[in-house]
Amino acid sequence: MTRALVLDCDGVLADTERDGHLVAFNRAFAELGHPIEWSATEYAALLRVGGGKERLKAYLAEHPEVDLARGGDLDEAVRAAHLRKSEIYVELVEQGALPGRPGVRRLVHEALDAGWQVAVASTSAQRSVEAVLRSVVGEEDYARVAGVFAGDVVPAKKPAPDIYLLAIDRLGRSPEEVVVVEDSAAGATAASRAGLRHVVTVSTFTTEDEFPDASLVVDHLGEPDLPATVLAGPDVLSDKLVDVAALEALLR
Structure with a gap:
């Protein structure tokens, strides 16, 4: 599947x-x-x-x-x-002023190699999102991404579920086949309203947000030399990393 x-x-x-x-x-x-x-x-x-x-x-x-x-x-x-x-x-x-968060490039690469579709769904402008994605994951993996859904492509923005409903429709997936990664209450609410399991990686402005429906909340996705910490949800991390095995466990 x-x-x-x-x-x-x-x-x-x-x-x-x-x-x-x-x-x-x-x-x-x-x-x-x-x-x-x-x-x-x-x-x-x-x-x-x-x-x-x-x-x-x-x-x-x-x-x-x-x-x-x-x-x-x-x-x-x-x-x-x-x-x-x-x-x-x-x-x-x-200019390289926005380095990727820990574990993002690693997880995207692992998911692509494991045969997963990878996409981005954001309320930010399309050009901005594409620039960040290309910078963070690199040109080779950027070319393998299945879709970037961004900006005004849907009428209602997060916390409305529209962007995620559009994404899973375009990807041809059912909700049971999708894991979302979010960082904010608005984004997590959008994923929840779309019926999607979601991992939350809290960021600078979202440490006080609440994520009642999240499958997992972590401080970041983790690197081999920078372990992730589970803040809420089941500890499905092997080697303190949010990896493909952890995502599969959440879908089960």
Whole structure:
């Protein structure tokens, strides 16, 4: 039976929210002359909103004194700011500013070699997700990935299940054949609502989130010289690594 491993991007492939998206948003705001500079604390709260454009709109709704549109169309001003932010973000990725999280490249390679389909499902912009994935897993394994489902490809973003329902449909898999890797409560809720088993690897901004339906919660996926720690769920790890055998055990 073919299995599928579907990974979120931000906080899973790399700690992109802290080291990438937040940095890129603030650089874009400064470059475009917008009077906004988000702190890490502010951004952590905004992460409850799925999607970068939606995040910015939520902030503007709470700060009517910020005139992003300057008399023009607000949606267009948000799109322009988000486009420039995405360009800066890709530049950061290509400069190597966002190293992969422990165990991601290893697990993707193992899953592909074991005959699993591997895909990414994210609310971030398609170009940004592809850049991170290519950087983290390398060109050879990137070429073997079955799909990247990202951005505005679905109408409702996480915690809605739409992106995961789309992914498993395009991959031709049933929910019983899929394991998701997420890092946030919103992402884990999306996976749960899609009926999918999910492993959570907590990241900088999600250590206080709750994951009541997760099959397994770990600090990271683990490397031979950097063991993973099980924070919740069954200890199915061999050699302190989240590997293909562990994923198979969770599906059983």
